[in-house]
Amino acid sequence: MSSASLLTEHHETLPFQDHYLRVQHLRHAASAADKRPTLVFLHDSLGSIKLWRDFPARLALALGCHAFVYDRRGYGESAPFGPEPRTVAYLEQEALVVPAVLRAAGIEQAVLWGHSDGGTLALLTAAQEPALVAAVVTVGAHVFVEDITLAGIRRAQAHYATTDLPQRLARYHGSNTEPLFRAWTDTWLHPAFRAWNIEAYLPHIQCPVLVLQGSADEYGTAAQVEAIAKQVGGTARARLLPGLGHTPHRQSPKQVLEHSRAFLQEVVK
Incomplete structure (x- = not known):
């Protein structure tokens, strides 16, 4: 039996709450x-199912597990954002939604693999729903705001205004593109967001955590990795990936897959 035949793929529109x-x-x-x-x-602030490419399938095959990927509300092909404006606590609020999404999909126990915003969501969810989360892998997650992060977002704003970035994002997000980009940039660049910090949640995380980040991440420094690895309540392993930026799973998927597989094989055996 080929590796491809070991995995079946199914897409659907999942009714969830009022969207x-x-x-x-x-x-x-x-x-x-x-x-x-x-x-x-769990995808990043501009992510979607399609932007994961084949990474979820490759890790699922390597570990012999099922996998679940979804577009959060306002992203990809999911429903647009609701009428309520995004607040500086949007990640904490979204982390309360993640367990309900998983239960609606019939998932009783999960390994959360999150990139950037998705990594932060994975940490927050694990802190609040320990029975649901068996392990966490974060890539480029943030637990506080750094100057480098804000500078990167300002560069993204400039690219959005002067290049074909809106058209490229629209391939994945359609009519959600403009609202999600503005929600990301407006929230992170709001003066009140500078004080955002979720380090108080980290000691409540009891499951194993793998913390990955590119050494050349344009949105965060190694201080994020150190803060997560030192403060989680369970065991933690940290890896700074030389020369890689904010999306190492796309820049060097084989390397990130191997780190993830080696870490998770004991969790899912």
């Missing part, structure tokens, strides 16, 4: 997969 979410299910053929935690991928 809908676009989701992707990756089902592993191994019977043991039903007993293992499901790999759940």
Whole structure:
């Protein structure tokens, strides 16, 4: 049996609360997969199902697990944002939604693999729902605001205004593109957001945590990695990936896959 035949892919629109979410299910053929935690991928502030490319499938195959990927509300092919304006606590608020999404999808235990905003969501969810989360992998997650982060967002604003970035993002987000870009930049660059900090949640995380970040990350420094690894309540492993930027899973997927597989194989066995 080929590796491709071990995994089946299904996309659907999942009714959720008063809106809908676009989701992707990756089902592993191994019977043991039903007993293992499901790999759940949480995207970044401009991310979507499509932008993960084949990374979720490759990790699911490597670990013999099912995987679940979804566009958060306002992203990709999911419903637009609701009428309520985004607040400086939007990540804490979204972390309360993640467990409900997983339960709506029939997931009882998960390994949360999150990039950037998604990594922050993974940490917040693990802190508040320990029975649901078996392990966490973060890539480029933030637990406080740094000057380098704000500078990177200002560069993104300039690119959005002067290049074809809106058109490129629209390939993945359609009519959600403008609202999600403005929500990201306006929130992070708001003066009140400078004091945002979720380090108080970290000691409540009891599951194993792998903290990955590119050494050349244009949105964060190694201080983020150190803060997470030192303060989580459970075991933590940290890896700074030489020469890689904010999306190492796209820049060097084989390397990130191997770090993730090696860390998670004991969790999902």
